[in-house]
Amino acid sequence: MPNPPSALSRRLSVVAARERGVGPEQLSLIGLDADLFELFYREHVEAVGSFVVRRVGDRERAADLTAEIFLAAVDSAHNYRPRRGAPRTWLFGIARTLVANDGRRRNRQRAGEARLRGSALLDEDDAARMDARIDAAARSRQLYRAMDRLPKSERTILELVAIDELSLKEAAAAAGMHPATARVRLHRARRKLRTELESATRETSNEEDL
């Protein structure tokens, strides 16, 4: 039975992670070791920030979500298994789920309940920087919204490939799909979205149901 990691094995993990980044072998420890967590965080915080603003155009929500994503990673790191994908893929899987459920959760659980509110950590300089980032991602958000009418499974895979530029294999792992299934869904999603965008440009009063 695996025991909690010894201090020595944690140290060794930190050394290994400093050299090569936090890999699948060290990931399960990021919830227990602050140094290892820092390495993991620095490696991914920018990608996570971009991931969020490609979907969310509100600075405070983006900050809250960034905090929630890393907190969820800390919470579930001990359940990580390498077959769930590389650390980045796994983290994107968490991010995707949290962003997708954001609206619903925000209605139910608000300020007081959250363990750590990212938006409370923003200052004026951050706000300006974040707004610039949010502006830069406007096109991605437009695309993200256009995907609204796709079935969830197709939307997920298209989102990860087209917006987050994951490879098909990475995206399939992040979405928990077989690569073959993912390929079929991606193809379908692209076709539908193209039709949708074309018809939207041609005729705004198109009432066709999907």
Place this chain on the structure above:
Amino acid sequence: MTQQRRQDDNFEERLLTRLKDEVAERGAAAARLEAEGASIATPAWRRRAPRVAFAGGAALATLATVIAINAGSDTGSKAFAVETQDGGGTTIKVNSPEDAPGLEAALEEAGIPAEIDWLPVGMTCREARYKPSTVKSPLGGSLSGGTMAGPGAAMTIGIMTAEQYGEISEQYRRGEISADELYDSKGNITLDPTEFDADQSVVIYGAPGASPDLSVIVNGPTGPYTVDPEGGYEAHFGIAEGPVEPCEPVKAPHGGSLEEMNRAIAEEAAERGIEPITPGTSPGRRGG
């Protein structure tokens, strides 16, 4: 100086500081637990006999037989106990919803790929995170999933081939082992590792306390029972085909306080004119 301050003082750095504090706290808590180790007392409910309830519906095609298994053993201080059977099978008795990686490793060692998540009280995993599938049961028929709940070792997993189960049944027929022993070895979920396809796995998740699915308690073969104020757990299991998405914890539909649960159970029982079983009374052994 000013430049140094600018670099360290932004949202990402402040967030990192807060998150590191959180991680450090967890690390310290884990180290404390490790140091206390074996001295953690066994809660009384883990030593008491359990009641087992299966969710009905599509879940259990042929496993209509439900057995309350014996939990009077002295291995109750561990989250789970692994026993190797004479015929080569393995039985894993889950005493409490803890140590998911350990249980996962034990199942995998016995040849069953598994994804296990134990959650805090009142939580469950968001549904539809894997493609449901079925496997052939060594007892005959097929198995796709179910829910177990009870104030004890609600879930016992027997891992054996159909041949091994056949051999145990023969021993029972010849009177060499008792019905209890037969039930104990096959558990209330029986899995045959040779029947699993390469991309199939077992998904188990649950939480301490009351079952979020009230119908499991009220419609269970043991009849309605009130929830043990000292603990107990509920566990869902299913067979997945292909990858399993990570568990996203969500509030369970009936994961309220014990008082709320017990009130709901009492009301439901009264409506049906039946008496709920209360913890501490003997549940008896059921089978069939």
